[in-house]
Amino acid sequence: MTGLREVLAPFVDGGAVPGAVALVDRAGQVEVAAVGSADAEGTSPMVRDSIFRIASLTKPVTAAAVMMLVEEGRCALDDPVAPWLPELASPVVVRTPGSPVDDVVPAARQVTVFDLLTFRAGIGFPGDFSLPAVAPLFGELRQGPPRPQEVPAPDAWMRALSRIPLLHQPGEAWLYDTCSDVLGVLVARVSGRPLPAFLEERVFDPLGMADTGFEVPAADLGRFTSQYRQAGGGLELVDPPGGQWSSAPAFPSGGGGLVSTVDDVAAFCRMLLAGGALDGGRGRILTEGSVQRMTTDWLTPDQRAGAEPFLEGQGWGFGGSVDVLPRDPWNVQGRYGWIGGTGTAAHITPLTGTVAVLLTQVELSGPAAPEVMRAFWTYAARPDRAA
Template sequence: MTDSLIAGLDLGRLDRIAEHIQRAYLAPGKLAGTLTMVARRGEVVWCKAQGLRDVERNLPIERDTLFRIYSMTKPITSIALMQLYEQGRFLLDDPVSKYIPSWQNLRVYKAGVYPQFVTSACQRPMTVRDLLTHQSGLTYSFMNRSNVDAAYRELKLDGSGGMTLEQLVDELSRLPLEFSPGTAWNYSVATDVCGYLVQLLSGQSLDEYFAEHIFQPLGMQDTFFSVPADKLGRFAACYQYQPGDRFSLQDDPHRSHFSRKPNFLSGGGGLISTIDDYYRFAQALANGGEFEGARIIGRKTLEFMRLNHLPGNQDLPSLARAGSFSETPYDGTGFGLGFSVKQDVARSQTIGSCGEYGWGGMASTNFFIDPVEDLIMIFMTQLIPSSSYAIRQELRAIINGAIVD
C-alpha cells in the first residue's frame, strides 16, 4: 500500500478497488476480467486491468482491450443529436412525427396480443425530448413484461433479424406505445430512434456522423460499430451470467457479429470501444464539452442535458415501469437528456454528489462523472446482464472513500 496522493486521491485507498475485484469477483469466478479507471481534475489517476478478456484462449485484459459498451452508446448518440439542436435543426418539443410522418397516428396499448391490439389515442404527441428521456412510450424486446414487448420480439426489433434502422422506425409506426408519451419512464429503443433522427437531420449515416463530429475531433481511434479485422485480436469475449454465480460464453470475439459490418446502426447499443477512448469522451463532458482543444458540445447545452428532465423533478422509481431497466442504481436518481442524474444522495444509498451523471451497458460496463468533485470513473467488463452484481455501487463507495482533500 502507498500513501501517495494524486489530484486529491489517495492511491493506497484506490488500490482497494483491485483487492475488492480480485477477492469478490475474480477469485470466485463471478467475472472473467475487469478494467477500471479513475480520473480527477483532468488526469487519469488510477487504471488497472485484472483477469482475462478471453477465458477460452487464456488472454489477459489489457489497457487497449476492445469492449462491447452496449448502452454506453446512448450518451454518445444523445450528444450527437444535441449537436444538431445547437444548429437549430429541431426543437425539443417538436413532435417526432414532424420528422417521421408515419408516426403521425401512434396509439397507446389497452388490450390484446399482436397483431390484434386494442388501442386508444395518445394524450399528446410524442416529442423529441420524450425520446431523449425515455418517456416516449416505446419499449425493448428483452423486457419480457408486456404484450407490446412480446410483439417487438416476434418482429425481431432488436436488430437480430437483420433489419436496418429505417426498417425499425417503419415497424414501430404500426405498433402501439406502452403508455401515452410523458406519463411514465421506460427504457427503450428510443435512443435508436434518436440515431435515426441524427441521420435524417445531418444527411449522414450514423457511423459517418459519429466519426466526423465526435470520434475524430476527440481522437477516439478505437470506437466503431464493427471491429476492424486488424484489431480483432484485442476484442474481449462476452459472457452470460449463470445461476450459482458462474458464467458461460455468450459471444466469441472471433465469431461475433460485431466483427461484421452491421445492417442496423444502433445508437442505443451498437458501439465497441476502449477505456481510453471512452475516457476522452467522458473527459470532454467533464470539461464542459471540450477535450484537448476540440469542442463537441456547448457548455450551456451540456448543463441543460444533465438536469433532471422527469416531470415534477421525480426520480426513476416513481416514474419507471416496474422492472424496466438495470443500467444504474436508481433510487434518488432522475434522468436527463441521455444520462441518469443523481438528485438525492441519501436516497440513492450510495456515496456521491448531487448532479453526478452517467450510464451503463448491458454487459455490466459503467461510467459516471461527478461535476462537484471533478471525478470520472469508467468500468469495463463483459457480463450480461448488468443486474448480475452490485459492483457499480461498491466501486462508488471505494472511489469516493479515496477522496482526501
C-alpha cells in the same frame, strides 16, 4: 491503502467476471487497472486498450449527437419528430398498459425530440415485461441484449416500430431503452448521413476515440474481449471476438451498438465534465448549455418512482441517469452516466471532477447493477482513494 486493482481482483478470483478494465480520474489524478483475462479460458490477459461491447454506454453518445443537431438549428427539442420519422406521425396508445395490443386509442399529441431524449415518448420497457405491448419490442424490434447482426436495417425497423402501439401517452411515463434506437435513426435522417459516419466525424475523431465504433476491424480483433452471461453457476459464451461485431451491422444501434475502450469512454466523459470543450482549447463538441440539459434530471417524482427497477431513485437526463438523492455511498448529487447490459458503467461527478469508467464482459442478469459495479462506485467516490 487499497487500490483499484485490489477492488476488482476479488471479482475475477471469485469467477464473477473473467476480467475488467477500470479508470478513475479525479480532477486529473488518473488511476487505471486491467485485471484478469479477456476470455474465460485465461488465454489472453486483459490490457488497458482491450476492446469491449459497451452496450447502453452508447446512449449518452447518441444524445450528444442529437444535441449537436439542435445547436445547429436542424431540429429543436420541442419539434414533433414526424417530419423525419413519419412512421411516428400518427401513433396509437394501448388503452391501459395491460391492454391487448389491438385495444388502442389515438395519441393525445405527437412525439417530440424532447420526449425521445427523456425516454418519455411512450416507447420502451416498463418494469413489467409481461405486458402485451412489450412482447413486440423483443420479437419485432430485437430489443434486449445487443445482437447487431440480427436487427433489420433502419427503414425496416422503423416500419416495424410503426405497427407497435405506445405503452403510455407521450410525455406521461419513463420507459427504458427503445427511444435511444429511435434517436439514432433520427440523427441519420436529420443529418442526411449514416449514424456511424456522423459519430465518427463529429464525436470520435475530435475526441481521439480511435477504438470506438459499431464494428471491430480485423486488425484489432486480438484486443476484443469475449462476451459472456451467467448460466448454470458458471459463464456461458455469448459472442466471441470474431462474432457479431466483426462486420458492420445493418442497424447501427444508437441505444447499445458501440464497442470502445476505457480511455475512449473516459475521453467522452471528460468532454462532458468540461462542459463540452475539447482538451487544450481545441474547440467544442457541445455548448455548456447542451451539456447542462443532458445532465439535468427531467423526471417528476412519480416518473422516477415508476422507473424502478431500472432506476434506483435516480432521475434521467438525456442518455443517462442523474443522481438526485444521496441514497448510497457512491451517489453524489448530480452524478451523471449510465450502465451497459454487457457489464459496463461510466459516470461523471461534476461536484468532485470525477470520471469513473468500468468495463467488464459479463452481461447483467437483470436491471440492477452487479456487485462489481457497486464496489467500483464506492471506491471511485472515496476522497482518499489511491492515486
